[in-house]
Amino acid sequence: MSEEKRTDLESLGEFGTIDLLTKNFLITRESTAFGIGDDAAVLERNEEQYTLVSTDMLVEGVHFNLMYVPFKHLGYKSVAVNVSDIAAMNGTPEQITVSIAVSNRFPLEALEELYDGIRLACQHYKVDLVGGDTTSSRSGLVISVTAIGVVDKSKVVYRSGAGTNDLLVVSGDLGAAYVGLQVLEREKSVFQANPDIQPDLDGKDYIIQRQLKPEARMDVIAYLKELEVVPTSMIDVSDGLASEILHLCKSSKKGAMVYNAKLPIDSLTSTTALDFNLDPVTCVLNGGEDYELLFTVSQNDFDKIKGNPHMTIIGYMTDASDGIYLVDKNESLIPLSAQGWDHFQQ
Amino acid sequence: MSEEKRTDLESLGEFGTIDLLTKNFLITRESTAFGIGDDAAVLERNEEQYTLVSTDMLVEGVHFNLMYVPFKHLGYKSVAVNVSDIAAMNGTPEQITVSIAVSNRFPLEALEELYDGIRLACQHYKVDLVGGDTTSSRSGLVISVTAIGVVDKSKVVYRSGAGTNDLLVVSGDLGAAYVGLQVLEREKSVFQANPDIQPDLDGKDYIIQRQLKPEARMDVIAYLKELEVVPTSMIDVSDGLASEILHLCKSSKKGAMVYNAKLPIDSLTSTTALDFNLDPVTCVLNGGEDYELLFTVSQNDFDKIKGNPHMTIIGYMTDASDGIYLVDKNESLIPLSAQGWDHFQQ
Numbered sequence: 045m046s047e048e049k050r051t052d053l054e055s056l057g058e059f060g061t062i063d064l065l066t067k068n069f070l071i072t073r074e075s076t077a078f079g080i081g082d083d084a085a086v087l088e089r090n091e092e093q094y095t096l097v098s099t100d101m102l103v104e105g106v107h108f109n110l111m112y113v114p115f116k117h118l119g120y121k122s123v124a125v126n127v128s129d130i131a132a133m134n135g136t137p138e139q140i141t142v143s144i145a146v147s148n149r150f151p152l153e154a155l156e157e158l159y160d161g162i163r164l165a166c167q168h169y170k171v172d173l174v175g176g177d178t179t180s181s182r183s184g185l186v187i188s189v190t191a192i193g194v195v196d197k198s199k200v201v202y203r204s205g206a207g208t209n210d211l212l213v214v215s216g217d218l219g220a221a222y223v224g225l226q227v228l229e230r231e232k233s234v235f236q237a238n239p240d241i242q243p244d245l246d247g248k249d250y251i252i253q254r255q256l257k258p259e260a261r262m263d264v265i266a267y268l269k270e271l272e273v274v275p276t277s278m279i280d281v282s283d284g285l286a287s288e289i290l291h292l293c294k295s296s297k298k299g300a301m302v303y304n305a306k307l308p309i310d311s312l313t314s315t316t317a318l319d320f321n322l323d324p325v326t327c328v329l330n331g332g333e334d335y336e337l338l339f340t341v342s343q344n345d346f347d348k349i350k351g352n353p354h355m356t357i358i359g360y361m362t363d364a365s366d367g368i369y370l371v372d373k374n375e376s377l378i379p380l381s382a383q384g385w386d387h388f389q390q
Numbered sequence: 391m392s393e394e395k396r397t398d399l400e401s402l403g404e405f406g407t408i409d410l411l412t413k414n415f416l417i418t419r420e421s422t423a424f425g426i427g428d429d430a431a432v433l434e435r436n437e438e439q440y441t442l443v444s445t446d447m448l449v450e451g452v453h454f455n456l457m458y459v460p461f462k463h464l465g466y467k468s469v470a471v472n473v474s475d476i477a478a479m480n481g482t483p484e485q486i487t488v489s490i491a492v493s494n495r496f497p498l499e500a501l502e503e504l505y506d507g508i509r510l511a512c513q514h515y516k517v518d519l520v521g522g523d524t525t526s527s528r529s530g531l532v533i534s535v536t537a538i539g540v541v542d543k544s545k546v547v548y549r550s551g552a553g554t555n556d557l558l559v560v561s562g563d564l565g566a567a568y569v570g571l572q573v574l575e576r577e578k579s580v581f582q583a584n585p586d587i588q589p590d591l592d593g594k595d596y597i598i599q600r601q602l603k604p605e606a607r608m609d610v611i612a613y614l615k616e617l618e619v620v621p622t623s624m625i626d627v628s629d630g631l632a633s634e635i636l637h638l639c640k641s642s643k644k645g646a647m648v649y650n651a652k653l654p655i656d657s658l659t660s661t662t663a664l665d666f667n668l669d670p671v672t673c674v675l676n677g678g679e680d681y682e683l684l685f686t687v688s689q690n691d692f693d694k695i696k697g698n699p700h701m702t703i704i705g706y707m708t709d710a711s712d713g714i715y716l717v718d719k720n721e722s723l724i725p726l727s728a729q730g731w732d733h734f735q736q
Contacts, residue, residue: 049497049499050497050498050499051497051498051499052494052497052498053492053494053496053497053498053501053526054494056498058524058525058526061498061501061524062522062524064498064502065501065502065505065524066505066519066522068505068509069509069512069518069519070518071518071520072516072518073484073485073516073517073518075484075485075540076484076485076518076520078520079485079518079519079520079521080519080520080521080522084521085485085487085520085521087484087485087520087538089435089436089441090435090436090437091436095435095441095538097485097487097520097521097536097538098521099487099489099521099522099523099534099536100489100523101489101490101491101523101525101532101534103491103525103526103527103528103532104528105528106491106525106526106527106528107525138419138421138422138433139419139421139422139425139431139433139443141431141443141445141536143445143446143447143534144447145447145449145452145532146399148398148399148400150399151395151396151397151398151399152396152397152398152399152402152407152410153395153396153397155399155407155411156410156411159411159412159414163414163415166415170418170419171419172415172416172417172418172419172422172425173412173415173425173426174417174422174424174425174426174431174433174443175425175426175430175431175443175444175445176408176412176426176445177445177446177447177534178404178407178408178411179404179447179449179452179453180399180449180452181449181452181530181532182449182450182451182452182529182530183528183529183530184527184528184529186447186449186491186527186532186534188445188447188489188523188532188534190443190445190487190536192433192441192443194421
């Protein structure tokens with residue numbers, strides 16, 4: 045390695061780093077239908093179906109803090125976040141592999157709790173654990189999960205398929221996981237200052253659960269199937285809504301108009317955000333880890349999804365030249381920019 | 391987690407830990423043909439073929455030491471070891487995903503070297519990089535690679551298919567990677583004592599290359615295909631020959647008779663081992679990271695493989711009740727036991 049040039053990873057951010065490192069890789073296999081750049085890779089399987097492959101790595105001290113994340117929840121979450129990526133392709137997860145690097149400071153019983161959580165998630169999402177690797181680590185805990193799924197070729201949904209005037213839809217509500225994290229962080233600080241004080245999490249169950257035990261929205265994939273709606277594009281909301289909207293727009297070469305007033309925010313999320321002097325809309329746009337699905341549907345499907353309690357229409361797609369804007373309550377247009385989670389910049 | 395019980399991971403070892411953690415997981419998907427317990431998982435793909443999935447995690451300070459492992463070699467090796475697992479199923483690798491956790495202390499240029507090595511390996515083994523994750527780490531570098539491959543259903547080879555009297559065969563030569571590691575460790579110690587002394591690696595190229603840049607034996611898979619030999623069982627030699635023989639015997643419910651004098655050892659491996667006061671046979675049996683293939687073939691295939699320069703017959707399989715023995719030069723029978731690599735016990 046040359047000693048002359050040193051470019052800080054922080055200056056590039058996570059996505060910039062991945063783009064730079066992978067730009068010189070070519071696709072040479074006929075069985076690779078789609079490689080890097082969506083929620084999962086898309087591989088040839090048979091005449092009717094594709095195989096989907098997605099992988100995520102969770103690192104202690106970066107993605108989770110063992111001070112307030114129980115091992116069981118961590119195991120569950122590590123599966124759920126990968127299942128969410130398969131969901132975002134409109135697919136069904138079937139198998140996972142789990143590799144962990146773990147320090148000897150953890151007893152076997154801690155790993156058993158972790159795997160209890162993994163097993164619960166496997167049962168809930170109907171996936172088989174088919175492999176993995178367990179190795180020691182000189183320091184923290186690292187969990188790497190790969191999910192393998194299947195999707196009908198006629199039903200696969202990429203980030204790139206949104207059309208102008210398509211409706212922009214999000215499942216569930218947003219911002220809760222981020223505000224839940226603020227509560228946990230506050231209680232950690234209180235505990236560190238005085239270990240005799242018990243954490244005050246009363247009435248915060250919903251947002252804490254959203255942080256500690258997120259669910260992949262496989263139910264939404266099932267609803268869409270029932271409704272006979274195939275989204276034109278889709279992504280899961282892992283890094284904050286703003287970042288995901290920008291991804292969809294970039295991949296689809298479109299612009300978007302998003303209505304502030306339409307953003308689905310649970311009332312507990314709002315009131316707790318305000319307690320922390322945080323703007324709830326900022327939590328939605330720039331918080332992370334909601335694991336909801338953001339997708340676009342043709343205007344023709346409006347009747348099928350309007351009023352559905354699991355989905356909210358938050359805007360529509362425009363031509364790329366029209367830009368990407370948030371419409372605030374005064375009907376002002378605010379250019380949307382991503383300030384989502386970026387682990388290199390924390 | 392209960393505070394009452396603490397079982398040390400060290401006391402269980404790596405395989406014991408995996409067995410314990412995964413024993414309660416059930417296979418529920420029809421598309422899972424074979425889950426945990428071989429070199430790769432075997433998944434339904436179409437009428438003629440299976441998909442193979444294998445995953446490995448490499449951890450700084452455990453699997454590699456950046457003091458003497460160049461980033462480019464590390465990238466290459468992280469792909470090769472996964473390709474080797476696909477080879478061990480008699481399959482062909484087609485895609486990989488690569489996730490890395492990396493500290494900000496590494497500059498982008500180091501990661502570029504790592505990915506240069508990954509790209510070289512992708513070209514050499516004809517696999518596509520189709521996904522991954524790049525995240526920060528609070529401490530060392532962690533690399534997790536998942537390889538996806540394909541195999542004809544009629545050609546898939548498990549660890550469990552060996553028959554009594556089948557020939558036990560190994561590709562290439564053994565022990566070189568372990569002895570190469572001893573050379574690198576010695577030079578590291580010399581360097582730490584006096585940084586002005588340049589490493590003395592003269593004439594050790596072969597064994598150092600075997601440690602730093604192991605190759606998956608896809609060429610052996612091709613030879614077997616040419617020879618129209620389908621092994622009855624197979625495993626890759628990542629943890630030392632003794633450990634791998636025990637795996638084959640356990641999965642196939644057989645015993646084995648292995649001839650000390652037949653073990654393929656390169657002369658540089660032998661002489662260097664002796665310089666370190668190491669028994670070359672011990673390096674073969676208990677050293678690791680050779681990434682050769684160990685397999686069994688029917689006696690009917692003897693004529694096809696005898697004298698093949700890439701394969702050595704080292705013994706034969708027996709009934710389980712006959713035990714697993716090494717026959718030494720005095721024709722004494724020594725029970726074979728595994729003392730291979732175990733990262734929890736280092």
